[in-house]
Amino acid sequence: MKILVSNDDGYLATGINVLAEALSAVGQVTVVAPDRNRSGASNSLTLDTPLRIHQTGERRYCVEGTPTDSVHAAITGLLDEQSDMVVSGINEGANLGDDVLYSGTVAAAMEGRFLGLPAIAVSLVLGEGQHYQTAARVVIELLARMRAEPLPADTILNVNVPDRPYEALTGFQATRLGHRKRAEALVRDTDPRGRPLYWIGPAGSEEDAGPGTDFHAVRAGAVSITPLQVDLTRYAALDQIAGWLDSA
Amino acid sequence: MKILVSNDDGYLATGINVLAEALSAVGQVTVVAPDRNRSGASNSLTLDTPLRIHQTGERRYCVEGTPTDSVHAAITGLLDEQSDMVVSGINEGANLGDDVLYSGTVAAAMEGRFLGLPAIAVSLVLGEGQHYQTAARVVIELLARMRAEPLPADTILNVNVPDRPYEALTGFQATRLGHRKRAEALVRDTDPRGRPLYWIGPAGSEEDAGPGTDFHAVRAGAVSITPLQVDLTRYAALDQIAGWLDSA
Amino acid sequence: MKILVSNDDGYLATGINVLAEALSAVGQVTVVAPDRNRSGASNSLTLDTPLRIHQTGERRYCVEGTPTDSVHAAITGLLDEQSDMVVSGINEGANLGDDVLYSGTVAAAMEGRFLGLPAIAVSLVLGEGQHYQTAARVVIELLARMRAEPLPADTILNVNVPDRPYEALTGFQATRLGHRKRAEALVRDTDPRGRPLYWIGPAGSEEDAGPGTDFHAVRAGAVSITPLQVDLTRYAALDQIAGWLDSA
């Protein structure tokens, strides 16, 4: 199995290196990841400028671009061989609920949707430690289950792992995305030259986070596995819109 | 009605100015948009650096940031008054099928999901002319229908308008997103100093583009209206994953 | 006379627009300037990515790049006609002493060193008002004197104008650059997500600022005119180095 590994924290982050090493036990790993932290990059693609891509070792590349640029480049010609799947992470921090919209970790996985196996985005819900090894082992586990019982290819799994030893996990749960409240207020500040500037405020607190949600699972110490779709169509609203158009 | 207008082509683009002027006939318009073309920015949020925001006129702001930054800032404290809805566009070019994942136009609309009315992303399917006025009139039409028969607030409408006179439109269709093939190959090049660089290749051609899709509607000369969801959970796969976990 | 106008505050700044309008009385003005504030850009040239250049009006261009990029592009092929000289400014704030090393305003003028007439960088020493008109009139004055009594072409004039009505100026002085103390300390801060960041501290205070220096002239209410050289060779040290090499 040829596994393409990427992330949004940058190719020097602890998470991606723990992940790449763990996955090399089950497949041939190629790392193509941003050269800098690009958290919050979402699915952004760099269209206005060319990309600089540097080979930093055998099957190791860093890209002066976004997570999506990295995976896009890898599967459209940078690499000689086609990968079978993308694993993105291990992100330093959770990607729960609305976070996935902005997440570069999830976006890198989405960009792997054209490959043969479901893509996985994996995040460590930082808290009690730096248990990246737990998250790596969870991914290995999921790959084994996938092999035994295949999922449809056009699926992305968003996996959040509590920050604790593997033995202390309380289980694995299939979850839906919860929701956060609107983000905290914009932070106004001034730079040392007295000019105004603004920081995007922290993410909102949990709002829809009860049983069945990803928030709830990780709070209970379980690995949260949320299947995501790349097709954003709200099918349930199609009839409503159609009727609405007819009534005009 | 207080309407927040944004886009991803930048605040100087023709599309946003035609849109803002048209909407000022039906509501109070505030423009908060990127200072540069940020096509392909998706939902990226600028978290690592502060934003510079410049007021360029009455209720007119440009942001040295992304479309998502612009709308996020506007609804979390930049503006004194809360807006009722976001209209994003008029994008210079279509946003069909997989394009919506990368689109800054659609992302700006998504960021308005917390407001009272459904957000609208509107794009002109460039072809025969520069009929931005047609797209503006389509938006005014949709607002009137919304008022008559409300849609749920947490809905985004992705609207693509053929580039022709309003009278030449063949109708309005409720559509699902079609799909494109994988993108064209990465374009390798060298800069004038002889160093290698890479351009992201053009979007793939249409693959799933039959009746019922957005591709099909605009090809037929109709306005395509696709309801989008912000919740990416693939609910249909939850049972499958749950069973899959149990079988382990 | 064909005058190329640029700056580092961006093409929308008050200073460049006052300057362009004033100069149009004495020559044909073309504006090629950065699209954003690029203060502190020094002579930086964008070599790693291509430039986007937008025409915003007749003989008006904005460049997604630095001041040096703007003038460089203008004189190496962007414009059909060759300019006779570059005037850069009116900068919002002084460029005195060591400031010139970092100044994009001065750099834009330096980039015009290959043209037929001496380049001028002009800055308003902000203080009591917004007397950009005073600075514009000073430039017109200097051009008239230049015409009467030419200076060598490979000269850059760094002009700093006190922020007061033209009538309140106490004269024009030929000055040398003074010097500042080392810059203030780096400013450590944390972003709203708790991560460390650093701001470059404010410029150091005046140290070598007595009679004959640019600092002294503007403090006395006079226009300071400092001739600058583009050749950084310290000729006086050549013999010393040569002897030093021989002694080895």
Added chain:
Amino acid sequence: MKILVSNDDGYLATGINVLAEALSAVGQVTVVAPDRNRSGASNSLTLDTPLRIHQTGERRYCVEGTPTDSVHAAITGLLDEQSDMVVSGINEGANLGDDVLYSGTVAAAMEGRFLGLPAIAVSLVLGEGQHYQTAARVVIELLARMRAEPLPADTILNVNVPDRPYEALTGFQATRLGHRKRAEALVRDTDPRGRPLYWIGPAGSEEDAGPGTDFHAVRAGAVSITPLQVDLTRYAALDQIAGWLDSA
């Protein structure tokens, strides 16, 4: 001796690593350098956004910023101990004549002008090999001579080393900067989406490059050592300007 090492090719470049290792034989080396290639950055200082600085090892830091940012940060508070001097390089390619205006390598050295010993910028004139070791040995040589016979502190040495074994060098020469012709024409191109873009053209060819210049020395196989000044005042023109003002 505490030596601060920086460059403009980025902290992963071969040149800076060869240099840092060589210098550790004669002093305590601290590396503070850009995280990416920032050739052409000149003396640009990042004033509009904060800097992210990452510690990558003991006395090793990379800065998401320019060479000038790197040295500026290092000497205004990033490091606990004050450095005695800055050595910048080994640049991948020559910095001759007008190049020094744009060079980030030279700028990093200039930013060290406030320290106790003369700063050195060192570049390898790429050609026949990758003889970074030769350039490193040249720097060690120069430091020994400096110690024996001190130069004034406010001096920058711009050193260009032919790309050959140390034994094949034909000597060391004290040189003045030569000059290049105007740069080659702007390169017009279009991106894969058909939109126009421009690349800064290659540097101009040599024009003033005879005996005594840096161009001439390296062509003859000798190390070129050019003393540079930070004070850009063209003292010889002061009287002329003064007379010119009086004549008005």
